[in-house]
Every structure is written in structure tokens, then in C-alpha cells.
Amino acid sequence: MTQKAKWAVIAIIALLIAGMVAYPKLKDKFTDAGEETAAPVPAAVSPRNQPLNINAEILKPQTLTDKTLRIGSTIPDEEVDLSFESSGKIIAIYFTEGTHVKEGDLLAKINDKPLQAQLKNLEAGLPLARDRVYRQHALLEKDAVSQEAYEQVTTEYEKLMADIELVKSHITQTELRAPFDGIIGLRSVSEGAYATPATMIVRLTKITPLKIEFSVPERYVPDVRNGTNIIFSLDDPSGMLHDYKAQVYAVESKLDPVTHSLKARARYPNEREEIQPGRFLSIEITKREIEGALAVPSESIIPEMGKNTVFLYKGGIAMPAEIITGIRSESHVQALEGLHPGDTVITTGVMQLRTGMKVSIDNLN
Numbered sequence: 001m002t003q004k005a006k007w008a009v010i011a012i013i014a015l016l017i018a019g020m021v022a023y024p025k026l027k028d029k030f031t032d033a034g035e036e037t038a039a040p041v042p043a044a045v046s047p048r049n050q051p052l053n054i055n056a057e058i059l060k061p062q063t064l065t066d067k068t069l070r071i072g073s074t075i076p077d078e079e080v081d082l083s084f085e086s087s088g089k090i091i092a093i094y095f096t097e098g099t100h101v102k103e104g105d106l107l108a109k110i111n112d113k114p115l116q117a118q119l120k121n122l123e124a125g126l127p128l129a130r131d132r133v134y135r136q137h138a139l140l141e142k143d144a145v146s147q148e149a150y151e152q153v154t155t156e157y158e159k160l161m162a163d164i165e166l167v168k169s170h171i172t173q174t175e176l177r178a179p180f181d182g183i184i185g186l187r188s189v190s191e192g193a194y195a196t197p198a199t200m201i202v203r204l205t206k207i208t209p210l211k212i213e214f215s216v217p218e219r220y221v222p223d224v225r226n227g228t229n230i231i232f233s234l235d236d237p238s239g240m241l242h243d244y245k246a247q248v249y250a251v252e253s254k255l256d257p258v259t260h261s262l263k264a265r266a267r268y269p270n271e272r273e274e275i276q277p278g279r280f281l282s283i284e285i286t287k288r289e290i291e292g293a294l295a296v297p298s299e300s301i302i303p304e305m306g307k308n309t310v311f312l313y314k315g316g317i318a319m320p321a322e323i324i325t326g327i328r329s330e331s332h333v334q335a336l337e338g339l340h341p342g343d344t345v346i347t348t349g350v351m352q353l354r355t356g357m358k359v360s361i362d363n364l365n
Helices: 003-037 113-124 126-141 147-172 218-223
Strands: 052-058 062-082 088-093 106-110 175-177 182-184 202-217 229-235 241-251 261-268 280-293 295-297 302-304 307-314 317-328 332-337 344-346 359-364
Touching (some): 113 126, 126 147, 202 218, 202 280
Parallel strands (some): 052 359
Antiparallel strands (some): 062 202, 062 280, 182 202, 302 307
């Protein structure tokens, strides 16, 4: 080994000895510094100690309405397809489509010139026939003619009068008149067309009042009779829903053998004609009203094993109460047994509740 190699080995050995001597001191220093700067780990907070936030409602006696909802439709009070009673060429149309007409208004006319001529001919002989009856009656009183001669001229006069009335009735059949007040529809013919009794000229519709037609299941039949008030709902052109009141005026005499339902009709004044026939609507029928009822929100009830349970707020904890239910409304259920006025019923978070669980009220109604 050379002299340089010996000195290199000696230097390495010296460094190792120095490191072994300094390591314990450096370890203690860095350990003390780490203990001074490390943050303490906080203890975990148990969620079991935190109360559940809920909403609740204080029970008060109220009026509860037993209702049923059905689907119905609007139909006209009266509607008819108008046509002539006789055949002929249409010579005039007097109505304007889509307008109101009154009962008795002349709507259209077919050619009646032959009938008018026949009537004129008959009426021309009327003075002579009347004069004959007068003269024969005067002679009969003087015993100048027989009773048979007087009765013959009388019969001829009466026959002439009957012929005149017959022609007048035929002339009436050439006129198309409105049978009731209503709105005239769109005409199906034009002037100059040949019409027969089978030709539909125009439709006349009466929508003031308006009829509401609906059916009820067999179990609700006792609740619907003449005079029963209903509420039906319709949306306007803007989409907003409106409620209207109507009254039942007629009920079918028997159940439908297929659907086992009973058809009924109600009448709505519709004075402003804002509702048109042919619309579908939702109908609410009030069966009865119960005064002083206790009712709980539907969402607060927990059905389980054939029983209905609600949770009550009592001194910061939740306690269950079994109830017997009655009728239902859109949002509430009648509690027949198990609750008392002034009880505080929990309405939210009911599926998380357990007997004796701590709760905190966020919103109380």
C-alpha cells in the first residue's frame, strides 16, 4: 500500500468515528423540535350527541272535507243540425256564421212561388164562399132553403179554409227558423243549392247555460243526486287553472252495465260564454264536511304492519303515537284516535326518527 492510500483510509475512519459521536445529539435535537411544532389531534365529535333538525305542526281542530275527484266534459245545453222540412232551391240565407241568433229568427228560405200562387188562388174564392154562407143562413132563418143546402155551403167554406191553412203550412216549411237562442255555426250550403230534408244547412248550439257531464263509481252513487254542488277546474289560454261551481240537475236512472258507473249532469250558467263545449275537465265532488276534526299531514304518517304511527315532539325528544285514521284530503288525514288538540306532530325526517331520539324544531306551524 502506498503512503497516499494509507492517509485516505485513515481519513475515512476518522469521519465515521465523528459521525457516530454526533448522531445521538442531532437525533435528540430534531426530535425536540418536532414535538414543539406538531399540532395536537382533536378528539372526534360523536354525531349521536347532535339533535335531528325537524319541522312540526301543532294540532288544532279544523273542518275537514271528504272529496272525490272525477273526469268530465262540457256539452252544450242544446244543439241541433238544422235542415228544411221540404225540398226546393235555396233562394236566400239570412244568417252570418258564428253569430248569435234568437228563437224564431229566419235563417234561410227556399223557393215558395208555386205555393204562394196556390194560396193567392184559394184566398180569392174566400169572399164568395163567406158570402154564400151568410146568404144561406139568412134564407134558412126564413125557411126559404133547407138545412141540407145550408150545411153544404158551410162545408165548402170550411174546406176552403182548410186548404188555405194547408198551403200556409207548406209555405212555413220553406222557411228555416231558429228553434232556440244560440250561436249559429258554419253553413254547409250556398244560395242556389237544391236542399232536401236530408240536407244539413247549419248547426245551432246553445252554451248558456252549459252542461257538465261526468260519471261516478258505484260506491259514490249515494253522494250524487239532484242539487249536489260540484267544483270543476279548467285552465285558461295562459295555462292558469280556474275553479268553477256547478250544480247537478239530473242523474241517469241506472248504472252502466259495463263500467258499473252512474252518469250525471250538472249545469253551469256560463253567462259570459267563456267556456266552450267539448272540453275535458277535473271535477271535485264534496261528499261531506266534518267539523272539529284533527288532521295530520300525510307525510307524517308511517304505515307499518297494518298500523299507522306518527312521532310527537315532547320536550326535545321524539315519541311515537299509534293513530286510527279516517277520511283523507289532498294533504291531510283525519286522526280518529291516538291524538289530542295541542299535540305537536313531527312532519319531516320521520323515517330517521327513533323512540327517545333528540330533535330540534326548525319550523313550527
